[in-house]
Amino acid sequence: MxxxxxxxxxxxxxxxxxxxxxxxxxxxxxxxxxxxxxxxxxxxxxxxxxxxxxxxxxxxxxxxxxxxxxxxxxxxxxxxxxxxxxxxxxxxxxxxxxxxxxxxxxxxxSVGVEQWQQFQRNIYPQMFGTAQLPAKNRGLRELRALVRHTSDDFLAAYLTKNYLSRQASQQPFVDSMTTVLARRQPNMAETQTLAARTATASLSEKGGDVAPDFTLPTVAGQPFTLSSLRGKYVLVDFWASWCGPCRAENPRLRRLYQQYQGKGLEIVSVSVDADGAKWRKAVSQDQLPWTQVSDLKGWDSPVAQLYGVLAVPTSILISPTGQVLAHNLRGEDLEKRLAKLLP
Structure with missing residues (x-):
């Protein structure tokens, strides 16, 4: 039988x-x-x-x-x-x-198709054109509402991973939503990626942990390994050619590199670009003399996931012994920390 x-x-x-x-x-x-x-x-x-x-x-x-x-x-x-x-x-x-x-x-x-079309027609146009949006952006507000409404469906995990998690202003919501998704959709690949990134980002922000090592190709196609810079302070900067705030920060980084490189500072810029030509053009336009690396896998980059990168710009300051000293130091905060470390 x-x-x-x-x-x-x-x-x-x-x-x-x-x-x-x-x-x-x-x-x-x-x-x-x-x-x-x-x-x-x-x-x-x-x-x-x-x-x-x-x-x-x-x-x-x-x-x-x-x-x-x-x-x-x-x-x-x-x-x-x-x-x-x-x-x-x-x-x-x-x-x-x-x-x-x-x-x-x-x-x-299907309901999922109707909700996706709602996102594409009514929500995404309000978000298009700016890498990092203000927290009060109407599109982000409506997207959060849609994600809450679809939390039992694949669409919630997809939209959270591919849109909300890339907005620095949305990280508290992303953390909360990741907890919900882990309970309701634990086997979904998007949920697992969110959970891993959130956990890694949390560890990085605490400081004191050894920065994960990685090897990536440079602009010239040569392999570069992070641990080759042991003995120096290293700022690992995650960015992209399409990221306006990243590009706006580059002149300051260029000035700090010129000021502190002789005292023991190195910068490693890790691009989350997927288009090699656009990445190389941005490096040339912004005149970035320090190490530039990328696997050109966009947000699917294993190194970005290894470091829990949920949005760009994201930076990690690493000690000469490889420990994480600080997370997301920018502007005057970065200048003050470097002045203290490298007088």
Whole structure:
């Protein structure tokens, strides 16, 4: 009896993870390929379909866990995103948008899809264009409300990790939300990343711990290892070419480096850029003479995660013996600390 029931249970489990995504496209030629993709260190194609003469396509597959999926149309660079859960049955439409190069995208079939579109249309435009937003920003306020409302869903973990955790003003909320997510969605990859970063950031802020060692490529492509600077005070500065506050701080860092390098200070800038050309251009434009490193993995950088970096700029001051002395010293606070350490 058991042997006859087992295949039925296995087929039922597989069916529960099946998804179907059906699309109706206007202004897209029959025969055009549509790709359903996911970014996971690199772009992965989950399924593909061909638009038929009626403008219809259908994509199918199985998922072990929810993801943010992206639709890509052959010959176009624009990606159309939507949350996709195991068992979802979604529909979408793509139609020409007047006076715009991209198509108007609408999806339906799940609460998660509707909430994602609410974020994209109503919340994200209020946040776009500035790396670090003031705490009272309306978009951040509405995003916090959406995350609270969706705390049992993948979307809450995704939005907290990829948007709120990168805002310095939102760290108290992120810490609180991480606790909630760890209770409600403990197996979600986004939740686990948040929990690890929060724990590491907490340790770094206490000071006294040995700074984790790492090796990353420089602008010239040569490997650099942090521990090679033992015997000197080291400021590890996490930044990015697109981060306005980071770039604004660089002239001060350049002046402090010139003043204290001869006395035993080194700076190591770790970029969370994903675009190598933009990173190298920013280094050249800002005339940064100290060590510049990056693995060009953006926020997925293992080193950024190792140091619990939740937003940029983030800095860690390290002693000649490798201990963490301070976290996020900037401006006059950094100047005073260096003057005391290196008179």
């Amino acid at each position: 058991l042997t006859s029931v087992l295949p039925w249970l296995l087929s039922l489990a597989a069916a529960s993870s099946d998804y179907v995504v059906q699309g109706q496209l206007t202004g897209v030629a029959p025969g055009t390929k549509i790709y359903l993709t996911q970014y996971k260190d690199r772009w992965l194609t989950l399924d593909s379909a061909t638009v038929d003469a009626a403008g219809h396509c259908e994509l199918r597959g199985q998922l072990p866990a929810p993801i943010l999926a992206s639709l890509k149309i052959q010959g176009q660079k624009v990606l159309y995103q939507m949350p996709l859960h195991p068992g979802d049955n979604l529909t979408f439409t793509l139609a020409p948008e007047p006076k715009k190069e991209f198509l108007r995208f609408t999806a339906q079939g």
